[in-house]
Amino acid sequence: MTVPSRRRTQQERREHTETALVAAAAEVVVESGVRALTLARVGERAGYSRGIVTHHFGSKQGLVDALARSIQGGFVPGLDAMDPGLGRLLALVDGYLHAVTALGTANRAFLLLWAEAATTPELADTFRDRDRGFRADLRVDVEAGIAAGDVRSDADPDAVAVAVVGQLRGIGMQRLVDPEGVDTERLRHDVTDQWRRALRAG
Structure with missing residues (x-):
């Protein structure tokens, strides 16, 4: 039937x-x-x-x-289930670089639009807001890490947020332009470890 x-x-x-x-x-x-x-x-x-x-x-x-x-909401799956802190920040870095390794249509479109936003007023507001939200999440992670004793107390949450976004977006654009010359899957460990060492307390 x-x-x-x-x-x-x-x-x-x-x-x-x-x-x-x-x-x-x-x-x-x-x-x-x-x-x-x-x-x-x-x-x-x-x-x-x-x-x-x-x-x-x-x-x-x-x-x-x-x-x-x-x-942007689905760029790194699973982050919403994690508590704020150093662990979530490092998971974001690692997951972001993994996502740009296999740049699908949606992720390629995002990076192209993001780059164009610098010279296109109708895109600027959208991507300014998205980047502000991205940095705000990272600031929360740094502040939570400091409070938990996992992140060094003199870390500047604003500076870290700007630097992380800049690095990830920059690597993503390089991967978009030169996929053969930028091995983001190989970079994942090194970049994640750089931030672990830069931020870890003690």
């Missing part, structure tokens, strides 16, 4: 559509560049109309925000 398939709820259909549109946006950025990212092109790529893209995201800015949020 054939079991009838369950019909998706309106919320599930909405989430499915938004996921498809965000994935299509990432593909357009990687294949054709940021300038080619238009609502019409994304809709066509995903098999929907431009009107559907506008309905879900409102504007190109809204689409870029959703794309950046979806990618």
Whole structure:
């Protein structure tokens, strides 16, 4: 006997559509560049109309925000389950470098958009906010590590946060431009160990 398939709820259909549109946006950025990212092109790529893209995201800015949020939020799985501190910071460094080893479409799109944000005002706000959030999480880890006695007491949480983000983003961009010359999988241990030695108390 054939079991009838369950019909998706309106919320599930909405989430499915938004996921498809965000994935299509990432593909357009990687294949054709940021300038080619238009609502019409994304809709066509995903098999929907431009009107559907506008309905879900409102504007190109809204689409870029959703794309950046979806990618950055899942860049290093498992961090949300970890307590703040040195261990989580090191897991982030290691996981980030592992993620850029096999740069998928979404991660490539994020790095391309991030680089373009320096000269594109409509991207700048989105990526400034994302980087501020990234640094804020790192500051929490450093402060928690100091409080627990795992991180040296004279470590400057703001300085560490800026340096970690700068290093990881820089390595990611090098990997994007020269994947044969930048072996991020080999770098994982060295970079993670650099931060362990730089921050560890005692």
